[in-house]
Each structure stands twice: as C-alpha cells, then as structure tokens.
Amino acid sequence: MPAAAPLLLLHAICWWPLVLFLLLPPLPLFALTNPPTFISLHDSRLNHLLQDSSSGYVYVGAVNALYHLSSDLQLISWGKTGPTLDSPDCLPPIEPKDCSQARQTDNINQLLLLEKQEGSQAQRLIVCGTVLQGICEKRSLANVSQVLYHTANPVDTQYVAANDPRVSTVAVLTEHRGTRLMLVGRGYTSKGPGGIPPITTRRLEQYHSSPAFSHEELGKLVVGSYSEYNNQFVKALHHGTHIYFLFSRRDTLKTRDYQTYISRLCAGDPSFYSYVEVPLSCTGGYNLAQAAAMGTYLGKATIFVAMAAGQASTPTPTARSALCAYSMEELDQALKRAQVLCYTQEGKGDKEKEAYIAYEVSSKCLKLPPVSHH
Template identity: 45%
Template sequence: MPPGTVCCLSAWTVQTLRCLVLVTVGWPLFPAFRGVAGGSDSSHSDLYPTFMGNNTAFEHLALHPDPQVGWVYIGARDRLFQLNPLLQLRVQDDTGPVTDSPECLPPVTESNCPQARETSNHNKLLLVDPFSRELITCGSVNQGICQKRNLTSINQVLFSTERPVDTQYVAANHPNVSTVGLVVRPHPDRQPLLFVGRGYTSSHPPISTRNLAQEPIFSYEETAKLAVAGRLSEYDHHFVASFAHRHHVYFFFYRRDLKSQSREYRTYVSRVCLDDQAYYSYVEVPLTCRSRAGKNYNLLQAVKLGFSKSGARSEASEILLGVFSTHLTSSPRPSEDSALCIFNLQDVDRRINSTRDLCYTQMGREAGSEAAYIEYEVKSNCANLPEVSPTLRHVVSGFMVNSAEFNPQLA
C-alpha cells in the first residue's frame, strides 16, 4: 500500500470496550482557550496576578520551557504578548490587521489581489520549540504561514518566508477553522519536527509533518502528509488537540463518516509513529461517548491524558479524559448538551494494533466479515501478508498504513 493510505474498522465489527460517562444536560461546553480580556473582580486581582488587554481576543497560551524563567506567551487576534511570571507585560508585537484575502497567495499586493481588504490576523498556532528555544507563531492571514520568533523577545522575528510556496501554508486561513500542532524530536540526534492538524479550507492535507531546520522551512516536501485522494471537503475535519506520547503522535478530531448512510460527524483519535517519514503507520480510531440511555455524544470538545489512580504512573493507569457534546440539528456545531468520557489508553492502542494486523494479514476481514477498509478514497486494498512473530511485528509496525475504529460503550 502506498504512503498515506488508511484502514478503518467497520462499525458492525467493533468489539465493545468500557468507559465511564458522566452526563450533564445543559452544561455549556467550554471552547478552546479563547476570551476577551477585560476587568476583573478586585478581590480576585488582589489575590492573583492579572493581565488585561482591552478589546483583545485571547486565542492561545504557551509557557517558556524553563520554569525558572516563567515567561508567558499569549497569541491573540492581531497581537502577541510576552509576560513575566507576575503577568506583567514585557513585550507586545502587533501582527494585524493586514491587507489580505483568502483568495490570494502571498505576497498580497494591490495589483495581484484587488479584492484584498484590511483583515484581522487570528493566532492559529502558538508553540514553543524547546529544542531550538524558539517561539512558533502561525496566523490566519497570508494563507496561514508561520514565523519563528525569539523566546527572549518575541518582537524579534528569526524566520519568515517572503515568497512561500503552497507546501509552506501551515494553518487554516479562516478564523473559525481549527488548527492544532506540536513540536517533537523523533530521536535525540535528529532535528525537531512540527506536526500539524488543520481543518478544511482548501486542498491542503489535514495532517502533515513540517521541517523546522532544513529548507524549505515549514514545508512538508521532504517529510510526510496524510494522503486524501478526493472529497476532502466532504470529510470536513475539525481538530481538537494533539500530543506526543512515548513513540507516537496522537491527533483528536471529528469529521464526517462517509461510510455510513447518515454521513454523520464522529470523533476520531489517530496515531502515527514518531519517526515515520511516510505515514505508513497512520491509524484512525473513532471514539464513541454514549450514555446509559444510549444517547450519543459524538463531538469531542476537549481531551487530556491523565492517570486513573493518584500517584500511579504506569501504562495500565493511563487514561484519556474527553469532554463530548451532541451536535445541533443539521450542523457540526456542538450543542450545550455534554458528557465526560474516560478511555483507557492501552485499550485504544490495542484496538489500533489489532486493526493493523487484520489489514495486513487477513485482507481486512474477521470471522468472514469486513473488519478493515481503506479510507479517504485512496486506491489500495488490505493485504494478506503472512503473520509474523510479535517481535518482528513490532519492528515493522512503523511501515504499516492503517486506521481503526474504536467504539466503547458505557460501563
């Protein structure tokens, strides 16, 4: 199978897994870090440091990698802020408004883009590169290009391409379309990489790996992307979060399930090996959060990796806590009806691994029925390779292309 193809479990073959659901009807869901700065209660401001920016919409927050330094970075609409540990303003840099149009490629000029207008620059990514000690900022203007900035003084731009190519467009170029990312280093002797997940605004890949050290910076030309052969707009990915854990990178998002008759939105967790430069190991697993009465909360809103027992730090105790909501009628927008689900990370990984094996050794079939299939219209099929030993399977797992369905029920 070529790089970027995906296998998924069919819904009717998924084994039941257990999770705990706490349902709160009518509890407003909290969005990603976003708010308008304003006044605060005087009793609170006396107890805690407070930073206020009038008429400023805060969108992302990051911390300096050295706790002894304690600097706080805030990405906002048209502004970046650098604060000291007491939340006092140290550096501010204006990033917008700028003359721009989502229909035009940068650099935008009056001659090549007469429809350009003054446009606010929403902060889409704010990431600290702890290896190079740089701040990565990506905005919604100029097709979502990124910059590297000095962690000591964020108004010092270390890198910004003046004539980017399409593989350097990183973030979604719309203020309401999601973008998530993280900076990781596959091995201590390798350069760090930027993993990005972005919602649909054009034909750019939903998940990609970007160069941070070699030219062209922020491009996926020499790295990897998730291949989607067609109908990317119909999947309509909405990304929620991403993180690296042990040897894998995980993405959490919801999208349309085009294999179902209803084409409803479902939540997925995807996994790819940290050092996989071709996405052969890519896997998708739908996550289901369901109440005892059978109500389906299908839109993930927030997720956190934690531990099931206080003080117990083992693989068996690793859990995913997810806040889910139902969707408004005929819309991917979340309602105020919400629930909290807890998933065991080991169960998720086991389901991913079993689907990988089904796709590569059983032609994607289990007990005579289809149990795995290729997603995203990639022209490929599950294989029928000979089963290998557990040791060899572990070695070759990084070169497999898969996706799985994970459908837990209420405990």
C-alpha cells in the same frame, strides 16, 4: 512524495467502553491575595496559551498580538501580528493591484508552539495565524516583538494554518534523526489554495531547496476529497512513542454522519506508514469532540474528551454535552488490532470485517505474514 503503504488510510470499527462524568463534585473555592494586574493590549481576544516549563514564562497568542508574561503574569514583552492587508482569495505576497479585494484583516492566532533544539540553548516561539494563507514565523522567547524567521515570498507548500478563524488547526513537534518536525492537522477551508491535506509533516528548518515549514517530500494523510470528509481537528499530542490526533469527520462509507476519531502514528515515522485511526463512541449519542486533555484516571494514562451531540448530519454541536474518558492503553490495543488485521487478515476479525480503508484511495487491506506488521 513517499509511496503510500496500505496502513496509510486505515480505520477500524472498534467501540470501547468509557467513563462518563455527568455529575462532578464541587471544587474548593480560592482567591489570589495579590491578583495579577495584566490587561490585554488593544482589547485583543486571547486564543492560545503556552508555558515554558524551564523558565516559567507564559506566552499568549491573541488576535493581532502576542504577549510574553512572567510566571506571576506580569507583562515582559509584546508584539503585533496584525492587522494585515490580506484576502483568503489571494496568495501572498499581497499586492493591491493584483488583489483588489484585499482589506486590512485581523490575524487570529492558530498555533503557538515552543521549539526546543536538542543539545542547544536555542529556543524559539512558533507562531502561525489566519492571514497570508496561514504562514508561520519564529519569534524570540526573550522579546516576542522580535521576528527571527519570516518568509516574504512563501510558496504553496508553506501554507500551514487554516485561513478561516472558524476552522481549527492543531500541531505537535517531534524529531526524527536529528531533524525537527511539526505535524499539523488542519480543517478544510473553501477559500484559498486547495490541495492541502488534513495532516501534514513540516520541517522546521530549510532542507536543500525546501524552505522552513514546507511539507514538500514529506509524509501526509491522503484522503481524496478534503471537503467531503471535512475534518474538524481538536487536539494533537505526543504520548510515549506515538503522535495522536483527535478530530471529527464525516463517515462517507456508511451513515454520512459526523463521528469522532483518534488517529495514531509512530513519532519516528515521517512517511505515515504506521498511520491508523479508530472511531470513539460515547454513550448517549455524543459524537463531536470539542476539547481534550491528557490526564490520569485510576492510575492509568487517560484522554479526557468534552463531547457534544451533533445537529443531525452536520458538524455543528448542540448544547447537550458530556465529559468522556478513554484509557490510552485500551485505545492503543484497538489501534494495534486494526493494524494487525489490515496487514495480515485483509481486515477480517473473528466474525466480520473490522478494519478497512476508509478514504477514497487505491489502498486496500492485505494478507501478509504476521511478522510484517512489526
């Protein structure tokens, strides 16, 4: 495991203004003259949607199935992903004699990503579900019933997605020095193997003795007690030269309440040395992010976040919600300020301590020469 840098677990007390949209103008109504006739097979619930910009094909992750549609939403291929003999209390491969509680279990799609290989026509669909401790497989883009990669005997470092459908998993793909990587954010689950950090880096191909999708010898977010912070992930995105994660978690140092945070690390930083996070506030007491999307507001890159007010000190949202907008430029300024303060000023701003290590680890903010944070 790479040595942890002081910035690995940094968070800053920065509250930035936002735009709150409570009243939206009416949208124009329209109708399709020839609506698509696609109907999901097996009455399956749909979870994720992905479009290949080069072909126009649409891929849909569902419960126990994958669908491959044309640009006009006609079915091209489909594949089954479940149900599967499984139990969250047992490690795969599942053998009935060793796991008496195993039952035929629905496989809920958690991740659906398009893997593109630079300089090659090779493209594959990465599919990760809730069964078998969240292991992933690769499927053909031309025929999603065709499995190109699947491990029959996964090791514990290959468990990727949360094995509980109520716990979210997010991911984004990147590349570092020719190696294709997947950065994964997953929430805490009480059943199954422990010790899987909230954010991990995964190789998409086998590397020496480390199999595909393993986080062995790669960067990860080390926080101490995963259940204590109980991260609830909403979004992972690649913007500019950085990777961002949007999530809510419990503030264990002060209020014990749940708060939404955005974190950032350099896309070319597989060791997480550049990791930093700041909390997001939303006027009106909205503290739990529910969904997010990148867009533009007033000509600037903006992340729009659907926020809900939480129920007391729990991660459970109430029915009270709002749409909040955060300028990526201002967020980056806050994130950079937190880095600089923690590296060069022991976290101290002009009047008070603004940046500190928020997690239960031995790292602390330092006072290094100003050039050290670059």
